[in-house]
Amino acid sequence: MIADSPWVTTHPPSMVDLDSCVTCGLCLPVCPTFRLTGDETASPRGRLAAISAVGENRAVLDERFDEITSFCLQCRACETICPSMVPFGSIMESARSEAVAQLPRRGVRVRRLLLGRALRSPLLLRLVSLLAAFGQRVGALSLLPRVGQVTRGLRRIPLPLPTARGGSWGDVENAVGTERVVLFSGCVADVWFSGVHAATIEVLVAAGYHVDAPANQTCCGALASHSGFGRPAAAMACENIRAFADAPTVVVNVAGCGAHIKQYAAHGEAGADLASRTRDVTEVVADAIEAGRLPVLPQSGRQVAVQDPCHLEHGQRIVDQPRRILEAAGYEIVDVDAGGLCCGAAGLYQVDHPETAAQLGTAKAAKVADAGIDLVASANAGCEMQLRRYLDSGYEILHPIEIYAQAISPRFEGDG
Ligand code: SF4
Ligand code: SF4
The missing domain is CATH 1.10.1060.10 (Alpha-helical ferredoxin)
Incomplete structure (x- = not known):
């Protein structure tokens, strides 16, 4: 200083x-x-x-x-x-x-504990997920105002609780050099969005990759960092830098996490190196389709509305790849609010600024409804939840990779 x-x-x-x-x-x-x-x-x-x-x-x-x-x-x-x-x-x-x-702020200790510690503990995350899964089944989550506000829009959490951490998939024998890709499983996404992980693994294995997910990886730190807890966020970055030290390519399927890991250069040379090896799943899969490693299906006459998450479009400058994947899945693309405003999800923003988050969420949902298509593709867990909060239950909201996995492998159902 x-x-x-x-x-x-x-x-x-x-x-x-x-x-x-x-x-x-x-x-x-x-x-x-x-x-x-x-x-x-x-x-x-x-x-x-x-x-x-x-x-x-x-x-x-x-x-x-x-x-x-x-x-x-x-x-x-x-x-x-x-x-x-x-x-x-x-x-x-x-x-x-x-x-x-x-500045002294109310609730700062609880928030530091939650964002800086709890998100790093797989055991605690599983305990919370187990409670949430039971809460969903007995309808208890909506009875707790704060909890209900954050968890509204969540997918049904599968039981028994899944995890990708520590897993290994595909042809190990032929997985050499850049043919190995490593999955970033995230914190809550590991359980709450396990269907996206399952689709990611299914598609990457179909493309001929060997996929594994180190058990010692942790939360990317985005939520902590965005909320002003830079020190625990830096500790998480260091843990991930160690966990992914030997990964040729780290594949991320939550846009907010990918955008944050791509900024790890702030944590030195090793962080910059990991950032350079990190790719959104839509980048990897769009390249695999172009290289002929994955099929391009004939047009089916079905339409999909595409929502661009801010942390994909602005944080990683990725716009074309999800569209190319959905086209390869046989869908006609309908853009929703291209170049439009944030949907208002933004981590804990809806807790701190519920009215603004609701205004933006309502506006984005109206744009989706205007498109008149009941299948929506969104490549970010937070945006998906925000859309589900403000759209009626007739809409199916999936990650583009889930839509592609279902198209190339009809037996794949995921959990969306
Ligand atoms: S006013 Fe906005 S757009 Fe112009 S230089 Fe500053 S930050 Fe950039
Ligand atoms: S809310 Fe406005 S100032 Fe903040 S990141 Fe978005 S565009 Fe920039």
């Missing part, structure tokens, strides 16, 4: 990055919170100005700073359009860490 610096964490917002904003305002129309409020302090430019003011000791880090930074969804739509390539996501994560470290 330099003298007179207002920052207290080891990774504070970079003044060089902050200074790269030329205040052109091109980011304002794509920012969901600015679009909803029309307020400059709810825009990317306004947020950068607020963080710069504290960094230059022109303002103090106070409750207002906390409000301005926590109202951001961290959707990174501003990054995609910014001509100066301001790394808004990492600036905001650092600013949130400073706010959490410097």
Whole structure:
């Protein structure tokens, strides 16, 4: 920490990055919170100005700073359009860490325990998942307001609880060099979205890969980092860097997790190396289809509505690959709200800003409903849950890889 610096964490917002904003305002129309409020302090430019003011000791880090930074969804739509390539996501994560470290907040200990510890413990996650599975079956989750709010839109959790951790699939004999791919199983996704893992494994094995999932991997740290708990998030990154040290390619099927792992360069050379070996499942499978390792099915006349998760479109700049996979599955693509706003899922945003999350969720659901197609493809667990919260029960919402797995292998049913 330099003298007179207002920052207290080891990774504070970079003044060089902050200074790269030329205040052109091109980011304002794509920012969901600015679009909803029309307020400059709810825009990317306004947020950068607020963080710069504290960094230059022109303002103090106070409750207002906390409000301005926590109202951001961290959707990174501003990054995609910014001509100066301001790394808004990492600036905001650092600013949130400073706010959490410097301001007393109610519930901060519980949140640190939940995001920094519980998500790293497979045992605790399984215990919570078991309770949630029973809660779903007896209809108890909706009776607990906070829990019901977060778990609404969740798939039915299978019993007995599944796990991909420690598993190995495909032809080990022929799996050499780049033919081996390693599955990132995630924290809650390992149990709650096990159908996506099953489809991912099914398709990758069909493409001739050997797939395995190290048992010692952990949560990517995105939820902790977005919520301002930089230190536990860094510890999780280090655990994953060790767990995936020998993985030629790490395949991720939750867009939010993939976008975060691709930012591990913040954790040094080994982190940058892992980031460079990490690919979204849609990248790997679209390439395998193009290389002729997976079939292209004839058009079936069926349609699928495609929703672009922010952490796929803006966080990883992946837009075409899910569409190419769904076309190869024989579907006609119907874009839902292309270039539109975030759906409002955004980790714990719906707990902190339920009204804004509901406004954005309702708007996104209306766009899906306008498309008039009851099959929706979404490549991010959080977006899938948010869509299910605001759409009626007549819609089937699946990961693109599940739709492709079902098409090439009708015996595959998953758990969607
Ligand atoms: S688009 Fe980029 S440079 Fe322009 S105001 Fe927004 S953050 Fe700043
Ligand atoms: S990350 Fe999203 S909500 Fe936050 S400032 Fe950028 S566009 Fe707005």
